[in-house]
Every structure is written in C-alpha cells, then in structure tokens.
Amino acid sequence: MVELDEAFETVNMVSHENLDVRTITMGISLLDCIDPNLDRLCDKIYRKITESAKDLVKVGDDIGNEYGVPVINKRISITPAALIGGAACKTPEDFVKIAQTLDAAAKEVGVNFIGGYSALVQKGMTNSDRLLIESIPQALAETERVCSSISLGSTRTGINMDAVRLMGEIIIKTAEATKEQDSLGCAKLVVFCNPPDDNPFMAGAFHGVTEADRVINVGVSGPGVVKHELEKIHGQSFEVLCETIKRTAFKVTRVGQLFAKEASSRLGVPFGIVDLSLAPTPAIGDSIADIIQEMGMERAGAPGTTAALAILNDQVKKGGVMASSYVGGLSGAFIPVTEDKAMAEAAEVGALTLEKLEAMTCVCSVGLDMIAIPGSTPATTISGIIADEMAIGMVNQKTTAVRLIPVIGKDVGDFAQFGGLLGEAKIMPVNKFGCGDFVNRGGRIPAPIHSFKN
Amino acid sequence: MSKTIVTLVGKDRVGIIATVCNFFAENNINILDLKQTTSQGYINMMMIVDTDLYEGSVENLNKGLESVGAQVGCIIKAQHEEIFDMMHRI
Numbered sequence: 001m002v003e004l005d006e007a008f009e010t011v012n013m014v015s016h017e018n019l020d021v022r023t024i025t026m027g028i029s030l031l032d033c034i035d036p037n038l039d040r041l042c043d044k045i046y047r048k049i050t051e052s053a054k055d056l057v058k059v060g061d062d063i064g065n066e067y068g069v070p071v072i073n074k075r076i077s078i079t080p081a082a083l084i085g086g087a088a089c090k091t092p093e094d095f096v097k098i099a100q101t102l103d104a105a106a107k108e109v110g111v112n113f114i115g116g117y118s119a120l121v122q123k124g125m126t127n128s129d130r131l132l133i134e135s136i137p138q139a140l141a142e143t144e145r146v147c148s149s150i151s152l153g154s155t156r157t158g159i160n161m162d163a164v165r166l167m168g169e170i171i172i173k174t175a176e177a178t179k180e181q182d183s184l185g186c187a188k189l190v191v192f193c194n195p196p197d198d199n200p201f202m203a204g205a206f207h208g209v210t211e212a213d214r215v216i217n218v219g220v221s222g223p224g225v226v227k228h229e230l231e232k233i234h235g236q237s238f239e240v241l242c243e244t245i246k247r248t249a250f251k252v253t254r255v256g257q258l259f260a261k262e263a264s265s266r267l268g269v270p271f272g273i274v275d276l277s278l279a280p281t282p283a284i285g286d287s288i289a290d291i292i293q294e295m296g297m298e299r300a301g302a303p304g305t306t307a308a309l310a311i312l313n314d315q316v317k318k319g320g321v322m323a324s325s326y327v328g329g330l331s332g333a334f335i336p337v338t339e340d341k342a343m344a345e346a347a348e349v350g351a352l353t354l355e356k357l358e359a360m361t362c363v364c365s366v367g368l369d370m371i372a373i374p375g376s377t378p379a380t381t382i383s384g385i386i387a388d389e390m391a392i393g394m395v396n397q398k399t400t401a402v403r404l405i406p407v408i409g410k411d412v413g414d415f416a417q418f419g420g421l422l423g424e425a426k427i428m429p430v431n432k433f434g435c436g437d438f439v440n441r442g443g444r445i446p447a448p449i450h451s452f453k454n
Numbered sequence: 455m456s457k458t459i460v461t462l463v464g465k466d467r468v469g470i471i472a473t474v475c476n477f478f479a480e481n482n483i484n485i486l487d488l489k490q491t492t493s494q495g496y497i498n499m500m501m502i503v504d505t506d507l508y509e510g511s512v513e514n515l516n517k518g519l520e521s522v523g524a525q526v527g528c529i530i531k532a533q534h535e536e537i538f539d540m541m542h543r544i
Contacts, residue, residue: 002502004500006542008498011461011533065513254541
C-alpha cells in the first residue's frame with residue numbers, strides 16, 4: 001500500500017521539480033517503402049508514417065493525464081533516409097522532396113520533430129549518401145520539423161575524414177540557408193561517432209536497420225528532479241551524493257518504463273528501450289549545470305566539473321538500469337549549452353569554454369551540443385572540432401556527437417536565439433589557429449587497435 | 455478494480471474532507487483508504503478510491519476535483535495507482 005509521504009513525493013516531483021516523461025518516440029522502418037519512382041516513394045512514406053503514428057500524440061497525452069505526469073514530446077524516428085531514397089533520388093533536390101514529405105507527415109500526426117534524415121557513412125559514402133548530405137542545407141531550410149544526423153565514425157570502422165571535411169562545409173551552408181533565424185537549421189543537424197540505432201532524442205534519432213518494423217522508445221525525465229533531491233543533502237559526503245542520484249534515477253526511470261509499456265500496449269507497437277539520458281531544457285531548474293553547481297562548483301566549467309559529470313552519469317546509469325527491463329539509446333547526461341539556462345550563463349561569464357566542454361564529453365554521453373559559435377568560423381575549423389570529438393568517441397568506445405551552430409552575421413559575445421526548447425546563448429569563442437592541412441588530407445582514420453577483439 | 459490515488463494539499467479548515475467525500479459519493483466513487491496529517495495549519499491528505507463505477511473520463515474527474523479544490527482552497531489531483539507502485543516499490 002502506498003504511504004502518504006510516498007504519494008506526496010511523487011506529487012511534488014511533478015508540481016515543483018519538473019518530473020515528466022521527456023519523449024515517447026515511435027521508430028518506424030521505411031525499408032518497405034523503397035521505390036524507384038520518387039512520387040510513389042513519397043506517397044508510400046507519407047502513408048506509412050501517418051498510419052503508424054496516427055494515435056501517437058493522443059495516446060501520449062492520455063497516459064500523461066491518467067498517471068498525472070506530463071509527456072512533453074511525441075516524436076518519430078525513421079530508417080536513415082539515404083537508404084530509402086537511394087533508388088529514387090538522382091539529385092539533392094530529389095532528397096529535399098523526401099524531407100518535405102516527412103515534414104508534412106509529422107505535421108499531420110502532430111509530432112514536433114521527425115528524425116532520420118540521415119546517412120551512415122562512418123566508413124564510406126554511397127552516391128545516395130552524398131546526395132542526401134548535399135541536400136541537407138536546403139532540406140533543413142525548407143522544412144520545420146525534420147531533423148538530420150550523419151554518422152561519421154565508429155570504433156569498429158574508424159573515422160571517415162572525407163565525410164568529416166564535407167560536413168564542415170555542409171554545416172556552414174545550412175547556417176547560411178537559415179541565417180534569417182540565427183542559423184536555426186544547424187540546431188536540427190548533428191554528426192555522430194558510434195550512434196545508437198534506438199535513440200529517442202532529437203536531433204540524432206533514427207530507426208536503425210536492425211530494428212523491428214515499428215518500436216516505442218522512451219526518454220525519461222530531465223535533470224530538475226535530481227537537482228531538487230541533491231539540494232536536500234547539500235554538503236554531504238560522496239557516498240550520500242551518489243546514493244541520492246541513484247535512488248532518484250531509479251524512480252524517474254520507473255516512470256519512463258511504465259509509460260513505455262503502456263504506450264506500447266495501447267499502440268500495439270513493441271516496446272524497444274528506455275533511454276536514461278537526463279535532457280535539460282531552458283526552463284529554470286531543469287539544468288545539468290545546476291546539478292554540477294549543487295555538487296559544489298561555483299559555476300559549471302570550474303575545475304572539478306568533469307569529475308562531477310562523471311559521477312552524475314555513472315550514478316544515473318546504476319539507478320536507471322535496475323528500473324527498466326531494456327535500457328538503450330544514448331543513456332547518459334546531455335550537456336547542451338543553449339538548451340540549458342545555467343550552462344548558457346556559465347559560458348557567458350567565461351567559466352565554460354569549448355575546450356572544457358570537449359573534456360566533459362569524455363565522461364558523459366553525446367558531445368558538443370547546441371553551441372553557438374561565430375558565423376565566420378572556417379569550415380575546416382568546424383571539421384577539426386568534429387574530428388576531435390569523433391576521436392574521443394572512437395577511442396573510448398562511446399557515442400559522441402557535434403551540434404554546432406555557426407550563427408551567420410554574429411560574433412563572439414552576440415546573442416543567438418532559437419526559441420522554445422532550443423533556447424538561447426551568447427556566442428562562444430573558437431580557437432583561431434587553423435587545421436586546414438590536417439582536414440584536407442583526405443581518406444579515413446583507421447579503426448583503433450582495441451577494436452580488434454575477434 | 456481500477457484504483458486511483460487522490461492527493462490533496464492546502465490550508466486546513468472545517469469541512470475539507472466532507473466536501474471531497476460528498477463529491478465522490480455523488481459520482482459513484484468508492485473510498486477504499488484515507489490517510490491524512492495536519493501540520494502548522496496545513497493539511498496533506500491521500501485517498502485511494504475505486505473508480506470502476508464512475509462514468510466520466512479521467513479529464514472529467516480531474517476537472518471535478520479541481521472545482522472541489524477551488525471550493526475548499528486546496529490543490530487536489532487524481533493519478534492512477536500504478537505510478538506510485540512503480541516509483542516506490544521494487
């Protein structure tokens with residue numbers, strides 16, 4: 001029987017600490033839509049998505065109402081579009097048509113993002129992969145809800161430096177194509193090393209080819225609940241700190257597990273995974289930087305920050321793994337800058353630099369996320385930053401990513417605003433020394449020695 | 455049986471529980487358990503209720519409780535019991 005204090009703990013977590021379920025994401029395979037005729041392909045894609053996900057938003061809201069915990073986002077991920085469009089698309093513009101179809105389908109079913117406008121080129125690029133990548137600037141400028149992700153490296157294959165070089169240019173072109181909105185297109189574009197096939201979070205969600213026809217993946221609540229629990233044990237030992245994070249992560253993940261099972265049964269779609277990642281939002285108190293500061297740093301980015309993040313990430317996993325039957329996706333802590341108010345403030349006062357963020361990505365999931373940089377940053381410098389981040393992922397056998405926003409027409413200290421969940425921040429400085437000769441060498445970085453396990 | 459947990463928090467005064475119980479009686483909702491504490495003039499109450507015979511939707515129930523809450527100056531919420539079991543029991 002539930003006790004009074006337990007009931008009120010849950011109620012308070014929702015009303016004061018931002019307990020929610022961050023996303024219910026339906027993965028949909030589009031492999032059965034492949035067709036050499038572009039119009040027929042787009043028609044099949046639209047029908048498959050709108051039929052599969054027609055009840056997704058309603059079911060998410062219903063479950064939220066019944067259990068009294070809101071489901072913030074309902075989203076869709078699809079098979080990487082480069083695989084689906086290969087037979088039909090002969091030009092980048094053909095791929096843009098697929099992006100527009102995805103956008104229309106997302107609007108029809110009422111989801112706020114659809115991910116999977118993607119290519120997996122960690123070892124090499126097919127013609128179709130190249131066309132999709134070249135179409136990204138136009139596709140993201142002409143659509144609202146489509147998210148794009150490109151896999152550029154993995155521990156098993158090494159890093160495709162040709163694709164890294166190309167993506168540096170594509171990120172700049174995407175920024176140019178959306179410069180009226182502070183280069184917003186780049187907020188919907190992420191590059192990965194070791195991307196998971198079942199990530200429910202945007203912009204990097206896609207439905208991997210090893211997945212079932214359809215699947216339900218759930219992302220749990222954000223950092224707000226953890227931060228509030230840590231306030232209650234302020235100044236106590238690491239043992240108490242770790243136990244508190246673990247216990248809170250367990251409870252938060254149980255909610256995700258319950259919602260995932262319930263959504264799966266109501267939609268008649270198999271349950272895939274629960275992603276344990278703590279995803280911050282610009283809402284006050286819903287911040288990873290606030291947790292780091294509660295742990296004892298004056299500002300996120302101060303010495304000790306990497307250790308604090310390592311503790312957080314590890315304890316979240318220890319608590320979360322026990323709470324869910326299947327854990328997957330990215331499952332770590334996200335450290336975006338613009339999407340996390342206290343993180344943006346730490347960057348603004350100079351406590352948090354790009355280099356410190358890079359160090360932090362060694363111990364948490366994902367990587368350099370939602371960082372506004374000067375619009376004048378050379379493409380080769382962006383490629384160099386990507387190569388560094390991909391190397392961290394490759395060598396440490398973990399997922400890393402880069403989502404940089406070179407804001408065209410703005411420079412260090414200017415303010416970039418993306419609105420809503422994407423947030424806002426001052427533009428951060430980038431190392432001025434060049435790396436063009438390195439980036440332009442061409443070819444691949446071989447797989448690291450510890451990938452040879454057979 | 456479909457069990458719902460109703461929680462109430464607010465400034466204590468005469469007739470809060472009576473008003474809430476009347477609402478449940480009028481709507482065919484059976485009260486299975488009730489726990490409450492008061493401290494420094496505030497009341498925390500939890501009821502476990504059976505909503506099998508209730509004919510409205512979850513939204514209707516929450517709207518009804520919201521207006522009862524407004525009458526007695528408290529915040530009242532109804533949530534499916536399972537969420538509490540999941541979070542607080544292994």
